[in-house]
Amino acid sequence: KLELWLSLGGFHERGHDWENDRRIYNSHVIINNEGDITSVYRKSHLFDVELPEKGVSLKESAFTIPGPALVSPVQTPIGKVGLGICYDLRFPELSLALQRHGAEILTYPSAFTVATGAAHWEVLLRARAIETQCFVFAAAQVGRHHEKRASYGHALAVDPWGEVVGDCGGEQPGVVLVEVDMDRVVRTRRNMPVQQHRRDEAFYCVKANPK
Template structure:
């Protein structure tokens, strides 16, 4: 079964939106790679941005001499501020000078680069800096183009006997995971540092097709000494994927020191490369996706997961760019009339509407009853319904909606496929509120079918609106 459609990235200003991609192209990616040598970088950034850029340039040169085609840089590769005010002052938007230099380096060296965590200014409506930033992982290709943007989800707010650090004092958490990105070395899942401690995110990325998980970091010395390698190897083993973790190392200032030991781990949990305690260094490794295949074939743990008992669902990872038609019982819903889809669901415009904006959300798997759905389908379906409802209320500037499912023929279901009706409501749109349910009976609808052109135009309006959200 084809779970995902090809990923396409949209980057508008500082907003990144992702698509699903075909899961079964991974072996093709493996055989077509001209070079699979990657380099992990280790450095010690300070509040001197010019000196930090010199370190990055040196890491590019070192990677080039080792014939690497992909360089992974650590979190805070742009700078490490000494206090909140300085961090806000030094931060830049993604269109800033520092990002421009990074892109030029990638283009000059003809090398993909993972910028493992830069301080991205959050701008207000006047394009002025606010008092918050994002911790942002940016992927740039060998043409110097931004391919993907991920903003750190989990913020490091920790207070122990040895240290106190509150990342949330200055950083706003990212809104969602980003689907694995198609790169020359395979499908790459993007994370940052403290995200490493949240195995759910890595499992979701693996479920979405990730072959390589990335954890660029500035791991604190004390926690790094205790947990760094253990956690990285655990993520590799449980997800049967490569793990790549560039790292900061050394004293950034009098208050902050990082552990270092940048690592590459294979899908069996074997450490392939380690920068250990070197100050400014790279280590190289070869990515062989056949290793993923053999490990997953010999121990198919993801096939053994009990999706009937538990599940993981990622919210906010749907797409408005639809690449194929979907089946609705015995009917085929044209892709042009579908305005949103997730891993297990799709939303589309209706053939006959009870009210303006009456749309449907259905499961991709053809099944007649709600009680036939698996845990992950239930989660995905209901979260999709809620998202579409919110969108419709904003689009039509309403504050209420009727959301209903006719579960079985005796409940009025005329299409034997699980689906929700979402109907924006206006004041006094029916003389009696519950008359809407009578009108939903197809036998009571006297209006003709809407034209395909009308439904396509409506779907496009919703897609455009959702892109702008």
């Protein structure tokens, strides 16, 4: 009806052995302007954290299966979109892999806690934008779910230079509109050609200090 593309997640999708273990995939879906699902990414990194001093035990793997692989960036009218979900944001290898496969935009639908969000949310999103020289868009749950859980919010849009160009805030649900200019990706990568300078072969050969 509106001829929009949608990035939606995370959805609970029944796992491959649902009848036996009742675990799901945390899935990120891209729907094109004709209403067709063009890509599904299943979250790779699961949030299992034990904080006994705070009485906190979070074990996403108890009900979620890690996805089998990354998926290729999706060609859209505004550029190639790479898919991640929430905790995946903490693993730069994922975003760099998507960038190497052509991503110009990275998306991370998320639900950070208030504590981790205040400490790390913006820093991580800006870092992923800077190191990949991509736009980064991260929808974010906001507000209190129940007495023991609240989400940080602050859905953000970050440009390829690492500048925050949109912030929905942390109080109420909201929408922010951002102009996506692919020339900013081209200019940033031309002016700071870090991908051309990257020496991947050096990362797999760490030698002891010579005496």
